[in-house]
Amino acid sequence: MDPLLAAGRKVLAEQPFSVLLGAELLEFSPGHAVLAVALKPELKQQYGFAHGGVLSYLADNALTYAGGSALGGHGIVTSEFKINYLRPAVGERLVARADALYTGRSQSVCRCDIFAVEGGQERLCATAQGTIARLASPAGE
Amino acid sequence: MDPLLAAGRKVLAEQPFSVLLGAELLEFSPGHAVLAVALKPELKQQYGFAHGGVLSYLADNALTYAGGSALGGHGIVTSEFKINYLRPAVGERLVARADALYTGRSQSVCRCDIFAVEGGQERLCATAQGTIARLASPAGE
Amino acid sequence: MDPLLAAGRKVLAEQPFSVLLGAELLEFSPGHAVLAVALKPELKQQYGFAHGGVLSYLADNALTYAGGSALGGHGIVTSEFKINYLRPAVGERLVARADALYTGRSQSVCRCDIFAVEGGQERLCATAQGTIARLASPAGE
Amino acid sequence: MDPLLAAGRKVLAEQPFSVLLGAELLEFSPGHAVLAVALKPELKQQYGFAHGGVLSYLADNALTYAGGSALGGHGIVTSEFKINYLRPAVGERLVARADALYTGRSQSVCRCDIFAVEGGQERLCATAQGTIARLASPAGE
Numbered sequence: 001m002d003p004l005l006a007a008g009r010k011v012l013a014e015q016p017f018s019v020l021l022g023a024e025l026l027e028f029s030p031g032h033a034v035l036a037v038a039l040k041p042e043l044k045q046q047y048g049f050a051h052g053g054v055l056s057y058l059a060d061n062a063l064t065y066a067g068g069s070a071l072g073g074h075g076i077v078t079s080e081f082k083i084n085y086l087r088p089a090v091g092e093r094l095v096a097r098a099d100a101l102y103t104g105r106s107q108s109v110c111r112c113d114i115f116a117v118e119g120g121q122e123r124l125c126a127t128a129q130g131t132i133a134r135l136a137s138p139a140g141e
Numbered sequence: 142m143d144p145l146l147a148a149g150r151k152v153l154a155e156q157p158f159s160v161l162l163g164a165e166l167l168e169f170s171p172g173h174a175v176l177a178v179a180l181k182p183e184l185k186q187q188y189g190f191a192h193g194g195v196l197s198y199l200a201d202n203a204l205t206y207a208g209g210s211a212l213g214g215h216g217i218v219t220s221e222f223k224i225n226y227l228r229p230a231v232g233e234r235l236v237a238r239a240d241a242l243y244t245g246r247s248q249s250v251c252r253c254d255i256f257a258v259e260g261g262q263e264r265l266c267a268t269a270q271g272t273i274a275r276l277a278s279p280a281g282e
Numbered sequence: 283m284d285p286l287l288a289a290g291r292k293v294l295a296e297q298p299f300s301v302l303l304g305a306e307l308l309e310f311s312p313g314h315a316v317l318a319v320a321l322k323p324e325l326k327q328q329y330g331f332a333h334g335g336v337l338s339y340l341a342d343n344a345l346t347y348a349g350g351s352a353l354g355g356h357g358i359v360t361s362e363f364k365i366n367y368l369r370p371a372v373g374e375r376l377v378a379r380a381d382a383l384y385t386g387r388s389q390s391v392c393r394c395d396i397f398a399v400e401g402g403q404e405r406l407c408a409t410a411q412g413t414i415a416r417l418a419s420p421a422g423e
Numbered sequence: 424m425d426p427l428l429a430a431g432r433k434v435l436a437e438q439p440f441s442v443l444l445g446a447e448l449l450e451f452s453p454g455h456a457v458l459a460v461a462l463k464p465e466l467k468q469q470y471g472f473a474h475g476g477v478l479s480y481l482a483d484n485a486l487t488y489a490g491g492s493a494l495g496g497h498g499i500v501t502s503e504f505k506i507n508y509l510r511p512a513v514g515e516r517l518v519a520r521a522d523a524l525y526t527g528r529s530q531s532v533c534r535c536d537i538f539a540v541e542g543g544q545e546r547l548c549a550t551a552q553g554t555i556a557r558l559a560s561p562a563g564e
Contacts, residue, residue, distance in 0.1 A: 016183045017192035020161070042157045051158035052201040052219050057194025064193070078193050079530065080554060082223035082364040082411060082505055084391045086384040101409055102368040106529075106558070107502065109366045109409065111393075127383055127391065129364060129411045131503060131554070135529070220389065221413060223364055223505040223552060225532045227525040242550055243509040247388075247417070248361065250507045250550065252534075268524055268532065270505060270552045272362060272413070276388070298465045299474035302443070324439045333440035334483040334501050339476025346475070360475050364505035 004028055008065060021057060025065070031100035031108070033065030038093055039116070050089035050116070050125075059083050059112045059128035062098035067108035067132025070100035079107070081130025089125040091118030108132045145169055149206060162198060166206070172241035172249070174206030179234055180257070191230035191257070191266075200224050200253045200269035203239035208249035208273025211241035220248070222271025230266040232259030249273045286310055290347060303339060307347070313382035313390070315347030320375055321398070332371035332398065332407075341365050341394045341410035344380035349390035349414025352382035361389070363412025371407040373400030380410075390414045427451055431488060444480060448488070454523035454531070456488030461516055462539070473512035473539065473548075482506050482535045482551035485521035490531035490555025493523035502530070504553025512548040514541030531555045 008028040012018050021043065027034035035058055037043065045051040059081055068076040098112035111129050115122040149169040153159050162184065168175035176199055178184065186192040200222055209217040239253035252270050256263040290310040294300050303325065309316035317340055319325065327333040341363055350358040380394035393411050397404040431451040435441045444466065450457035458481055460466065468474040482504055491499040521535035537549040 011187055014187035015192060016185050017194055018186075020183045021194075042161045044157050045159075046152055046155035051156060051198070052205070053158055053162075053194070053198025056197035056201050056222075056224075057192070060193040060197050078226055080223065080225040080503065080532075081197075082221065083197075084221040084384075084411065084413060085219055086386070086391055102366075102406060104368070107556070109368055109503075111409075124384060127393075127411065129366065129409065131366060133530070133556075221362065221391075225525075225552065225554060227527070227532055243507075243547060245509070248415070250362075250509055252550075265525060268534075268552065270507065270550065272507060274389070274415075293469055296469035297474060298467050299476055300468075302465045303476075324443045326439050327441075328434055328437040333438060333480070334487070335440055335444075335476070335480025338479035338483050338504075338506075339474070342475040342479050360508055362505065362507040363479075364503065365479075366503040367501055 031070035033062050033098050035062040036095045055126045058096035062096040062112045063110045063130045066098035067110045070103040070108040075135040079131040079133040083128040085126050087125045089116040091116040093117040106134050172211035174203050174239050176203040177236045196267045199237035203237040203253045204251045204271045207239035208251045211244040211249040216276040220272040220274040224269040226267050228266045230257040232257040234258040247275050313352035315344050315380045317344040318377045337408045340378035344378040344394045345392045345412045348380035349392045352385040352390040357417040361413040361415040365410040367408050369407045371398040373398040375399040388416050454493035456485050456521045458485040459518045478549045481519035485519040485535045486533045486553045489521035490533045493526040493531040498558040502554040502556040506551040508549050510548045512539040514539040516540040529557050
C-alpha cells in the first residue's frame with residue numbers, strides 16, 4: 001500500500017470517534033483525501049437521513065487530511081470550516097472528497113464535496129470549505 | 142417538565158446519532174437551546190481531545206434546535222453553518238449554547254458557543270454561526 | 283447580445299455601488315456569472331493590494347448573479363456567504379467566476395473563485411461559497 | 424485623542440477604498456472596533472438598500488481592526504470571514520461593531536454585527552464571523 005495512505009489509515013484508526021462512526025480512508029495523497037462511512041442506522045436522525053453531524057464530521061476530517069497533507073503534516077490544526085447542506089443524505093454510504101485549493105506557508109484552504117451513494121448512484125448532498133493551519137512554532141514568535 | 146423541553150428531548154431520543162453520542166438537551170425554549178455530551182473516550186481524536194466532528198455535531202444540532210424553535214418548528218432544515226475551532230476541547234463534558242440572533246419568515250440565523258467543562262471550569266473551544274430555514278410550502282411556489 | 287446578459291448588465295448599471303467600483307458583467311447564463319473590475323487606485327488598501335472589501339463585493343455580487351439566475355430570478359436575496367482570502371490581489375484587473383453548485387426550489391448554493399490578472403496571467407486570490415434564496419411568497423405561509 | 428484610535432484612523436485614511444466609501448473609525452481599542460459609513464446614494468443597489476458589498480466591506484474591515492489590534496498589530500492578514508444578511512439595510516448610516524471572541528498566538532476569531540441607523544433607531548442587518556491571522560515569521564518555519 002502507498003505509505004501515505006497507510007499512515008493516514010493508521011491515524012484514522014487512532015481516532016476513537018472515527019472508529020465509532022466506521023470511517024474509512026479510501027484515497028490519500030498530498031492535498032487530496034477521500035473518506036467514507038457506511039450509512040448504518042446509528043448515524044441517522046429522526047427521519048432516516050444521515051444526521052447533519054455525520055456530514056459535518058466527514059467534512060471536518062476530510063478537509064483536515066487534504067489540508068494537513070498539503071502542508072506537510074506536522075503541527076496541523078483545523079482552523080475553521082463552513083458547510084452547506086444541499087439534499088437529505090440517503091443511501092448505503094457517504095463519500096467525502098476533499099482537495100486543497102490553495103496551500104501557502106501557514107495555511108491550506110480546502111474544499112470538500114460529500115456524496116450519498118444509493119444503488120451505485122452518487123448524489124451531492126453537502127459541500128464545505130475550510131482552513132487547515134500550521135501551528136506557529138514557538139521560536140517563530 | 143416544560144412541554145417544549147420534553148418535546149425536544151423526545152426528538153433527540155429519536156435521533157440515533159444523538160443517542161450514539163450520548164447527547165442531552167439541557168435547556169430548550171423558542172430561539173434557545175443548550176446541548177451537552179459527556180466527553181467519553183470514543184468521542185476523542187488521536188491526541189485525547191474531543192474530535193472536531195463532535196464539536197461540529199453539537200453546533201449543527203444546537204443551532205437547529207434554536208433556529209427551528211424560533212421558526213415555530215415544522216418543515217425545518219439546517220441550511221448551513223460555519224464553525225471556528227478555538228482551543229483543544231478537553232475535560233469531562235462539552236456544552237453547546239445556541240441562540241437565534243434574527244428570525245424572519247423563512248429563516249433564522251443563530252449562533253452557538255461550545256464550551257469544554259473541566260473541573261467545573263468552562264472554556265470556550267469553538268463558535269459557530271448558521272442558518273435554519275423553513276422549507277418552502279408547495280402551495281407557496 | 284444575449285438577452286440574459288443584456289438584462290444582467292442593465293441591473294448592474296442600476297446598482298450605484300457597482301457603478302462606483304466600475305464592475306462589468308462579462309458572462310451571464312443560468313447558474314453562471316463572470317464579474318470583473320479594473321484594479322484602479324481607489325479600490326486598494328494601504329499596501330497597494332486590492333482591498334478585501336472589493337473582493338467580498340465581487341463574491342457577493344457574482345454569487346447573487348449565478349444563484350439568482352439559477353433560481354429563475356424574481357424575489358431573490360443573498361442569504362449568506364463565506365470568503366477565504368488566499369493571496370494579496372495585485373494586477374490590472376480582478377475577475378470573479380461564480381457557478382451554482384446546487385439549485386433547489388428555494389435556494390441555490392454557489393461557489394465563486396476570484397482571480398487577479400497581472401500581465402495576462404491569472405492568479406487565484408480568494409474563494410467564496412454562499413447561498414442565494416428565493417423569498418417565501420406571502421401566500422405560501 | 425487616544426493614540427490607538429488616532430493610529431487606526433491614520434491607517435483608514437491610507438486605504439483608498441475606505442476613503443472612497445467614506446468610512447469612519449468611531450471606536451478602536453485592543454480587540455474592539457466600530458466602523459461606520461454614511462449611506463450615500465452611491466453605496467446602494469438597485470432597490471435603494473445598501474449594497475451587500477458595502478456590508479461585506481464593513482465586516483471585512485471591522486473584523487480586521489478588532490482582530491489585528493487583539494493580536495498586537497504587525498504582520499496581520501484577514502484570513503476569512505462569513506456573513507449572514509438579515510434585513511435590507513436602509514437608513515442614513517451603517518455601523519459595524521466588531522469584537523475579538525478569542526485571541527491566541529497566531530489567530531484571533533472575531534464577530535461583527537452591522538446595524539442600519541434610521542431616524543436614530545438601530546436595526547441589526549448583518550452579522551459576520553471571521554479569522555484574523557498573524558503571518559508566520561520566516562524564522563519560525
